[in-house]
Amino acid sequence: MSRAMNILWLASEAFPLIKTGGLADVAGALPRALIKRGHSVRLVLPAYQSVFQRLEAHGIDGKAPPLKPRGTLILDGREVRLWQTRLPGTRVIVWLVDIPEFSRRVGNPYVTAEGTDWPDNHRRFYTLCRAAVELAMGRAGLDWKADLVHANDWQGGMACELLAREDKETTRPPATVFTIHNLAYHGLFDASALQELGLPPGLWHPDYLEFYGQLSFIKGGLVFADRLTTVSPTYAQEVQAPAAGCGLDGLLRARRHHFYGILNGIDAKEWNPKRDVHLVAHYDHRHLEKKDINKRALCSQLRLANEPGTPLLGFIGRMVEQKGLDLLLGTLPEFLARNDIQVVILGSGMADYEEAFQRLAQDYPAQLSVQLGYNEALAHQIEAGVDLFLMPSLFEPCGLNQLYSLRYGTLPLVHAVGGLKDTVIDNDDPAQANGFRFNSATTGALRSTLKRALALYRDHPEAWRARQLNAMGGDYTWERSAAEYERVYEEALSDSALA
Structure with a gap:
């Protein structure tokens, strides 16, 4: 020192x-x-x-x-x-x-x-x-x-x-x-x-x-x-x-x-799935199966359909252009229409974005929950309960939510910019990969990466779990x-x- x-x-x-x-x-x-x-x-x-x-x-x-x-x-x-x-x-x-x-x-x-x-x-x-x-x-x-x-x-x-x-x-x-x-x-x-x-x-x-x-x-x-x-x-x-x-x-x-x-x-005491006071079930890398308990509780709380085999996606952030919301609005409806995913969104910001996501939630009430404003307890519950965390930011100096996600064994899907690129590893090495990245800020790039993530979730559960363990094993402390x-x-x- x-x-x-x-x-x-x-x-x-x-x-x-x-x-x-x-x-x-x-x-x-x-x-x-x-x-x-x-x-x-x-x-x-x-x-x-x-x-x-x-x-x-x-x-x-x-x-x-x-x-x-x-x-x-x-x-x-x-x-x-x-x-x-x-x-x-x-x-x-x-x-x-x-x-x-x-x-x-x-x-x-x-x-x-x-x-x-x-x-x-x-x-x-x-x-x-x-x-x-x-x-x-x-x-x-x-x-x-x-x-x-x-x-x-x-x-x-x-x-x-x-x-x-x-x-x-x-x-x-x-x-x-x-x-x-x-x-x-x-x-x-x-x-x-x-x-x-x-x-x-x-x-x-x-x-x-x-x-x-x-x-x-x-x-x-x-x-x-x-x-x-x-x-x-x-x-x-x-x-x-x-x-x-x-x-x-x-x-x-x-x-x-x-x-x-x-x-x-990140604050490793505040963001710790093993002791988080906001969770209905605590877990660590040895008890990842308890993560599903938080998923079910989150779906019940937000009145989403109980579909254990369907991946649950999350987004937390300001509803502004920087956060890549146009990419989400251009991508999510296709997957929601096929009943491929469920989504939880927490945030507030520009009225146009708030209204667009609320309209989408009206079309898919059993699959998409939009919570306007900020709720610290719900933010913790989302990080623990979702399978995949979305951060398609156009730019992101560091980002904290992808670090929270990694800590909670929730795989981040990110645009490879700023701190997102520095912290999320997406390759074929089972000892390194801890999430998913796309390089171009386009709906096509986001769509193909999301398809790849969903395929891994459904067809290769052991590879998915390996990425979760890599994510939870990182050092994200101050x-x-x-x-x-x-x-x-x-x-x-x-x-x-x-x-």
């Missing part, structure tokens, strides 16, 4: 306090793995109203971590309150940055009920970054100073820019690492935001924060962090090419020697990933010391 570090981990969400996507799972797990490896970690989050509500809910079942005030910061004449708690069920200390725009606003943390960005997102998340810098520099009166700040996605990018402006002659600022979880989200704002936030005019330049006439928060991390990471090796290569680079591929190629792809892990992050942290600290 490397030397112990003080690490400030800055994110806009963390499970189980607030979750809209994969960042929350990472923020809820990687700090825990770093603490287990001997580091002192402080997780900084916005004090959303929903976070306070979640902490109160934990209080109902007697598991509430303490919530206590930790003073205030004055930023540009404005009072910013600080609270301290712990990530429920962990030793991770959480510092909550409380401004009314976080704590008095209901709903999604980033967008309105109409699906548009909150108009003051630039002020909200710049304030979060300003507060994080004060905490990291030890100027908040909490008797703790960071050696390194790990910031995430556009919401945390400006912390890296702010730290780069600290006076290094007076006090050495922490080193910085910035992680891209999804490059498609840049944090773009009107040019007027530069002046409104009091940023130096010199930052309005393509080499810094300007992006085709807009202010880009993600460039605050991409340009100014000591080291960059993203969430899989393949995605790190993909975003350096125009097709997936979202206009930032040139910048990422320029920083390629300081840019790393590190696969996400301990593996945390060791890789340590090496990146050490490089960042080394560079910072030489600066």
Whole structure:
């Protein structure tokens, strides 16, 4: 292990306090793995109203971590309150940055009920970054100073820019690492935001924060962090090419020697079929037959026909174009019409997709169940109960559901991009194969791969079981990933010391 570090981990969400996507799972797990490896970690989050509500809910079942005030910061004449708690069920200390725009606003943390960005997102998340810098520099009166700040996605990018402006002659600022979880989200704002936030005019330049006439928060991390990471090796290569680079591929190629792809892990305690509290039957690789009990329970719960010999397919995710939903809509009806499959879908997003899947479910009520929204317990039950998990994403930086599926002996069927390509093996070697992949984002490619998977399920049960055992035997823990992050942290600290 490397030397112990003080690490400030800055994110806009963390499970189980607030979750809209994969960042929350990472923020809820990687700090825990770093603490287990001997580091002192402080997780900084916005004090959303929903976070306070979640902490109160934990209080109902007697598991509430303490919530206590930790003073205030004055930023540009404005009072910013600080609270301290712990990530429920962990030793991770959480510092909550409380401004009314976080704590008095209901709903999604980033967008309105109409699906548009909150108009003051630039002020909200710049304030979060300003507060994080004060905490990291030890100027908040909490008797703790960071050696390194790990910031995430556009919401945390400006912390890296702010730290780069600290006076290094007076006090050495922490080193910085910035992680891209999804490059498609840049944090773009009107040019007027530069002046409104009091940023130096010199930052309005393509080499810094300007992006085709807009202010880009993600460039605050991409340009100014000591080291960059993203969430899989393949995605790190993909975003350096125009097709997936979202206009930032040139910048990422320029920083390629300081840019790393590190696969996400999963919470092996939360996602463990042997102890999962959400399952009706626990199982492991030695008792795979109990997986069928969960399948029957899931079908009964969702009012699907009880057809033990019919493969049950699952999908969990946001209903947006990125997730390959057009491929599913172009492929599934053929198999449903022949009564070849049953399908469970859990998610929400664009109304057009929600309505299209609901219409399909009306046509095949005994074979297709569509559950709109997100339900954590049902997500676990789907992972355990289905035979095949569908992830036809057009792009996928890492993906977590395929890792959950592997852990649960549920074979993932994926488009070979990003972390899906890095984690799902599809070949003729019975000692390696753990799922199914298709290379071209077309309905034809998905259809042929699904046919191949169904044939293996029906005609070669021993080969299917071998893939299940390979899947369950993989190492998907955060301990593996945390060791890789340590090496990146050490490089960042080394560079910072030489600066």
